[in-house]
Amino acid sequence: MNxxxxxxxxxxxxxxxxxxxxxxVEMELRSHIAERVEHxxxxxxxxxxxxDPVVLAESYxxxxxxxxxxxxxxxxxxxxxxxxxxxxxxxxxxxxxALTLWREQGFLIPIAIIVxxxxxSILGALYPVIAEYRYGKTVxxxxxxxxxxxxxxxxISFGQAVVRQLPMLTQVWWIDMLFALFTDKxxxxxELLSKTRVVVAREEQS
Amino acid sequence: MIDMATGRDDDRKGIERExxxxxxxxxxxxxxxxxxxxxxxxxxxxxxRTNGGLEVTDGTLxxxxxRLERAGFVxxxxxxxxxxxxxxxxxxxxxxxxxxxxxxxxxxTFAEAMAQLLRQQPEKS
Numbered sequence: 316m317n318x319x320x321x322x323x324x325x326x327x328x329x330x331x332x333x334x335x336x337x338x339x340v341e342m343e344l345r346s347h348i349a350e351r352v353e354h355x356x357x358x359x360x361x362x363x364x365x366x367d368p369v370v371l372a373e374s375y376x377x378x379x380x381x382x383x384x385x386x387x388x389x390x391x392x393x394x395x396x397x398x399x400x401x402x403x404x405x406x407x408x409x410x411x412x413a414l415t416l417w418r419e420q421g422f423l424i425p426i427a428i429i430v431x432x433x434x435x436s437i438l439g440a441l442y443p444v445i446a447e448y449r450y451g452k453t454v455x456x457x458x459x460x461x462x463x464x465x466x467x468x469x470x471i472s473f474g475q476a477v478v479r480q481l482p483m484l485t486q487v488w489w490i491d492m493l494f495a496l497f498t499d500k501x502x503x504x505x506e507l508l509s510k511t512r513v514v515v516a517r518e519e520q521s
Numbered sequence: 522m523i524d525m526a527t528g529r530d531d532d533r534k535g536i537e538r539e540x541x542x543x544x545x546x547x548x549x550x551x552x553x554x555x556x557x558x559x560x561x562x563x564x565x566x567x568x569x570r571t572n573g574g575l576e577v578t579d580g581t582l583x584x585x586x587x588r589l590e591r592a593g594f595v596x597x598x599x600x601x602x603x604x605x606x607x608x609x610x611x612x613x614x615x616x617x618x619x620x621x622x623x624x625x626x627x628x629x630t631f632a633e634a635m636a637q638l639l640r641q642q643p644e645k646s
Contacts, residue, residue: 342599342607343587347579349606350561364564366580374584378591 319348319358325368329469376468382515383500388459389513395455400438440483448476462516471511478509545585547628550621557612594620
């Protein structure tokens with residue numbers, strides 16, 4: 316990989332996944348590096364002029380205004396995800412219960428219920444962590460037109476994705492959620508803690 | 522030990538950096554009012570027109586151009602050569618011209634007020 320490819324990858328890494336923004340930034344950087352090379356400079360000199368890739372990415376991100384997601388679309392997204400996980404888990408469980416009833420092995424039903432609760436809890440906690448880390452949104456957030464970002468607008472890290480979901484493992488998750496009604500950027504308590512926020516997703520115009 | 526000379530130099534650079542950050546959009550819009558240009562031309566035009574008094578790095582300029590483009594003050598055109606990488610040209614839009622006039626007026630008002638303030642001698646008591 317050339318020095319300019321590595322550099323461009325470093326600038327693109329924190330940017331949101333919207334392809335139009337990433338393509339535009341990449342094309343721009345390649346064009347600007349080429350301009351300097353055409354004027355007799357080396358790629359390394361051109362990259363030095365562009366400066367630290369992380370700072371450059373942050374400068375690009377700063378040009379994109381972030382609009383805080385309102386409370387109710389967020390709650391709806393959460394509900395869609397919960398229903399989705401339940402439905403996904405419920406289908407094999409219903410099949411299992413039907414099978415046990417058919418085979419007259421009703422004593423297995425309590426086991427099925429325990430397994431359901433267990434799997435729903437695990438999936439309910441793991442799914443948003445993985446989806447928000449990998450894609451910046453869950454299915455619910457996608458349908459409600461929302462995405463999760465760092466306060467700078469950059470993509471969130473795996474650690475941040477985990478911290479965001481910690482209250483879901485406790486019984487006081489609703490207190491954490493209520494924070495979103497009163498904070499400036501509609502952030503939950505654990506979003507303030509993880510320095511992340513949910514914003515309205517808008518596909519960048521190229 | 523603190524090197525005072527370096528310290529002062531850093532302060533001066535700090536002020537210059539802050540001033541430049543606040544006025545970069547005005548600078549870029551003004552340079553583009555001379556006509557369409559690509560990134561490298563804008564960087565070198567700034568150095569040439571100010572005899573090196575004002576300089577900007579690519580890493581500072583390009584996000585500003587991106588912001589101006591998003592705001593609709595600058596329009597862009599890609600020119601694809603027969604060989605090599607496409608080049609991006611920037612030009613002022615009508616909204617950009619209006620913004621330039623507004624920023625210029627703001628700057629002049631500020632600069633005149635500052636000049637007036639700094640001309641005043643301290644009153645002796």
